[in-house]
Amino acid sequence: MRWLQWSTYDLEKGIGGVEVHAREVARELSKQGIKALLSSASTDYETENWDVIHTHGSSILPRSAYGRRGTTYVHTLHGTTFGRMWACREFLWVGGYLAQLREILAVVRADVVFAVHPDLWLFRLARFFGKKTAVCGNGSDAGGDASTVSSPLPPALTVLL
Numbered sequence: 805m806r807w808l809q810w811s812t813y814d815l816e817k818g819i820g821g822v823e824v825h826a827r828e829v830a831r832e833l834s835k836q837g838i839k840a841l842l843s844s845a846s847t848d849y850e851t852e853n854w855d856v857i858h859t860h861g862s863s864i865l866p867r868s869a870y871g872r873r874g875t876t877y878v879h880t881l882h883g884t885t886f887g888r889m890w891a892c893r894e895f896l897w898v899g900g901y902l903a904q905l906r907e908i909l910a911v912v913r914a915d916v917v918f919a920v921h922p923d924l925w926l927f928r929l930a931r932f933f934g935k936k937t938a939v940c941g942n943g944s945d946a947g948g949d950a951s952t953v954s955s956p957l958p959p960a961l962t963v964l965l
Contacts, residue, residue, distance in 0.1 A: 805838045807856040810849055811863040815842040822860045822882050825920075829858070862903040864910040879914035880940065881907065881924050911935070 807830075809815060815826040826842055833840035841848065849857055849869050858878040859865060862885060870877060885904040894900060911917055911930050918940040919927035931937045 805855045806853070807833050807838050807840045807858060808848060808852075808854045809840065809842050809858045809860070810865060811842075811844050811860055813863070814844055815860075825880070825882065826858075826860055859910055859914075862906040862910070864906045864913070867913075870913050876916060877914045878916045878918065879910045880918040880920070881911070881927055882920050884924055884926050887924070 809826045809830060811822075811826070813823075815823050817823075830840040830842050843849070846866075849865060853872070854875055856876045856878055857865065857869070858880065860880045861882050865877075885900050885907060889895060889897060889900045889904075907926060911926050914930075914935065916936045916938070917927060917930040918938055920940060921927075922939045927937060927939075
């Protein structure tokens, strides 16, 4: 299996929760013998055939990248922009509304939606519309210990893919 985690920002060097989560997913997939790549280059999703293309947060693939035969599109919600805007009282942040729109589009276009918390409104909406969904841990939940012994991918996850 070939698994691409793609984002508009650098997943390999970033220090945020999304980046840590993506690196831990890639590490665990590699331990399972799955070719996992972190990328922000458009050439990676355009030129190679992937079994899974995985996006996170408000990163969204261009529309032309969707619809490839044999590819499963996965999106992970780490929170929602509206939730952040509400918590910080940033209602005049125009970029937040654009980010939320990208999150909505990513969920609509995804075949499988993961969320770090089951009560995220976009996750509940995806479940309501019949998307395949699962709750996953966030990168910080595992403690970030690279020496952690792997276990096989959970059956619930492999069934989704």
